[in-house]
Amino acid sequence: MQALILAGGEGTRLRPLTTTVPKPVIPLANRPFISFMLDWLKGHGFDDVVMSCGFLGSAVRAVLGDGGREGIRIRYVDEAQPLGTAGPVKLAEPVLAERFAVLNGDILTDIDLSSVVRFHEEHNARVTLTLTPVEDPSTYGVILTDAEGRVEAFIEKPQGEAPSKLINAGIYVLERDVLSEIPAGRAVSFEREVFPSLVGAGLYGIERGGYWLDIGTRERYLQGTRDILTGAVQTEVGPGLGPGTQVDPEAALQDPVLTGAACEIAAAAEAGPLVTLGAGCTIGRGAVVRDSALHDGVTVAEAAHVVDSIVGQGARIAAGARVESAILAAGATPDGASEGQ
DSSP states (O other): OEEEEEEOOOOGGGTTGGGTSOGGGSEETTEEHHHHHHHHHHHTTOOEEEEEEOTTHHHHHHHHTTSGGGTSEEEEEEOSSOOBTTHHHHHTGGGOOSEEEEEETTEEEOOOHHHHHHHHHHTTOSEEEEEEEOSOGGGSEEEEEOTTOBEEEEEESOOSSOSOOEEEEEEEEEEGGGGGGSOSSSOBOIIIIIHHHTTTTTEEEEEOOSOEEEOOSHHHHHHHHHHHHHTSSOOSOOOBOOTTOEEOTTOEEOSSEEEOTTOEEOTTOEEOSSEEEOTTOEEOTTOEEESOEEOTTOEEOTTOEEESOEEOTTOEEOTTOEEESOEEOTTOOOOSEEEOO
16 A cells, blocks of 8 residues: 655754754654654555655655565655645645545554454545554644544634544545545645545544654653653664674763664763664763763763753763754764753
8 A cells, every 4th residue: 555755844843963964864763754654654564665755855765765675665755845744645646546544753652553444445435544643632623523533623722612623643544535625736734624525525533542742842852752761652762782893891871772773882981761863973981971862973971961951963972961852963072051942
């Protein structure tokens, strides 16, 4: 089966990291983020993926290629200008199958996608929306369905007692004929234009539990990292030391910690809990790294502290510097306090 991944956004909430690295291939637990989605799709029988790319699209191609390494076919459609959530689907019309899934490209999930496809087939739906429950729906749009799963209404950002806690999970199954409902040549929103127009015309929703997280902010990116390390989301990744990593006997590792190859952790340093280190990272004597994700080649010098932060490739944290609740761009060189960047 085929899936179209919407991966054209600029990832503004993860800047400055995403100034040079497109969000779909930002490392998450030492893998390009989108590879978790590809694994999930492949596990549910999807073998044909179309990536809708925009900002830094060439960098996405350079990392993923044709999908041979992932064991899945990958093709690309380029947005010359932002087209919203439905516009890219219309743009990809020439390569889309009779039935396909559409997925927001910033989701980490283990939802049972196969059961969504079965529901879609059994109900002869034109579109099936995957719905997931959230504790506080006030920052989302909630969706109401009848007993058969037909979508009856969309309520944007309900205040007070919400009539539902089910929100759009950004995972859809569509029939090709729905493409005729999407205007060409301009930005179009599934949520505001296309789906409301299909109420009563073959639009269904199905609630699915399981893990679901939009990783588009620092807080959610780090939550996703924690959940991968602790097994809260089902992935093929877990904690452990990469080949060639050297840990001084006087260093303190607090599990869970995941390192890439050839990292060095010096005496009296502390790493963990809930830490990922990319390949070639160096943690100096007496340095502390907690609840953070360091990408490849990061140096944390003597007595520096990194807490609750994302540190881009090749950054160098000076001796004694403190980085807390921050995002540092690739190659950054802070020599003092960095907070909330």
